[in-house]
Amino acid sequence: MSEIAMRATDKGRTGPVERLFSPLTVALLLVIGILGFAGSMLLGAYAPDMRSGHDGGTHALSNAATGFSGIVALAGATGRNPRIIRAETDWATDDLVVVTPDHGWTDLSKLMATRKGRATLLVMPKWLTLPDKGRPGWVKVAGLLPAIDPARILAPATEIAVSRHASGGRPLQAVRWAPDALNVAAPRPLQVMTSKALQPIVTDDAGGIVLGQVGDSSIFILADPDLLNNHGIRRLDRARAGLAIFDFVRDNGSRGIAFDVSLNGLGVGRSPLKLAFEPPFLAMTLAIVVALALVGWQALIRFGAPRPPERAIAFGKAALVDNSAMIVRKAGREGGLGPRYAALVRERARAIFGVPVRLTDAEADAYLDRMRGRGTFTALVDMAAGARHPADMLASAQALHQWQQEKTR
Template structure:
């Protein structure tokens, strides 16, 4: 009877499928960023539209900044990191993004545009319009209600920016159309990049503001880092200088916050197990458990009949024991012991003369057996057994038959042939 649940061929395919599935899950985890890509048309790091920031994050990665786009609010940062909160939707979104963060710096980029999605190419925008000033001022109020928003007409070209030369070394001017700037007292903000109309980049020096963060900068106009704004070399060089200064020349990492745009996703082991590519490993583990449970289950229905039915009685027990001993390589020795003990037991119980031994004892026992009506001689049975255990090759089946014959002779000698 074959107790295996699976055939060798089935087992081979199961192992092969398991190996290929594990390899696929490993490769998928390595190239996860390329396989899974969020798409958006708004002002966020997943957006390829004109007002999106995807080109900015790709530029930072190409320049070897340690960039991570974060969907977690209060975890997943090092103390050497810088957090970028770019165009948060509201004061609450900005507050939640910076709450609990302790790093070397943060950059707050004020919102500017509201977009309408293109129905034909959904990752692009069909129309953009300026946000209502009150919405931008609501975000500014998180820093201070005394900081003012300064806007010019959309046809006005911003020019003649001055920057803090101790912080930046720029060789090109920043290009902005319809600039959005800020203004505030010198005890609230320190201008880093500015012109006669207002401040583009400032350091917040308000006492007690975000004491867990070493320094916080505010960028008033997101156009310098948006997908369409980075076409200008001066804008790109300016943003790289900003990140160089905040990260202390790439010593720290850059965390681009996306929780303020509705992409918050708190860490969860169970949710992670069901997300691609980890869901593949979860599926493999589940299938393995099911197969293990299946192989451990008892079969249904009536028990299968074995080729050899089990019997009761000493004769069967002796034969089965003989098989086990022969399997262990001790068959000949045990048959010899069994012959000696059986002969001694019969002679003792029949009160054979003590001086009789060997052939003489067998002759005496044969006479007693003949008198008791035995149809065979004990000497023949015992001599046949001696031939088996003294032979150079031990025949298990013949030895078992001899042991059974000796047992039968012993029973008939002691208890009669009935």
């Protein structure tokens, strides 16, 4: 629809214009849309960090029997400052790092290289579990993993043999300098290990290693996870033993305990979107948001009195003259207007002053020169014919028009 038709339609309306949406509705839609967009951006950036980990796995976020969320909560309640790490970049910490891989063939080479000289506790896997379909986050124990599975935890750099046997709940035996709480009743069945590379810290009554130190390093291996997992620490003595293990293997410089879940598939990488919401890029993000808010405010709020738009094509004779002049100007034909305007004035003068029709143009000009006035018609015609500049042409046209007006008074 053209602008002329729209304006004509608006002039024909007598009642108020009915709006499709009220300003309040539009404002609410905008607010909801902006909040939804911002929320989707934040969720896209931090969704990996918000995964609950309630998948029945053997990690620090799992509430299953084979998980370790209970010991994490207990460590926090007793002032040991536990935290969850999801990225490999967080391995380089002076805190004790507790690693609970799902299987022994999990690649720990990068972790071992990063943790060289730092206190680290590796917890061997033990149980073969299946998801409990009736209760999400729970598992059903299907049996024990093959012994070769946990034995590969440091293979091939460190050869370890793993065996299981009925412990009868007999007490474990810790070295003299270890806490007494480690002399706890053994889990049933008990998983132990033997290796020339390990120094025994806690053993069973047959000499099988339950907690061992890898050479003279700060790396410790716990053979039986039932001393730390949710199933094991339901007993008070084992809960005390689990905390005693942390206190024993921690360095003096450790201020907390970091439980790794990145090796359990719950890690996160560096996200460019996440960087936009964290320092130092957060300041730039806020500046962009403020700038967009100001642009939106300026677009919605009118400044100053409203100015109706001008018509593309005006009505009346004045519009016709303006359009004709614009066409002549665009065509570059101003130079030929002077003689033509003079001829137009001559024809009007012939009709007004009764010049005989038999006279030629030159004779008619001489006839008009004999009329009284301040200037002669012939001189004005010559000035119009010689005008080439738009200003000179305008002056000659005004002179001819003034001559005509003077003679008709």
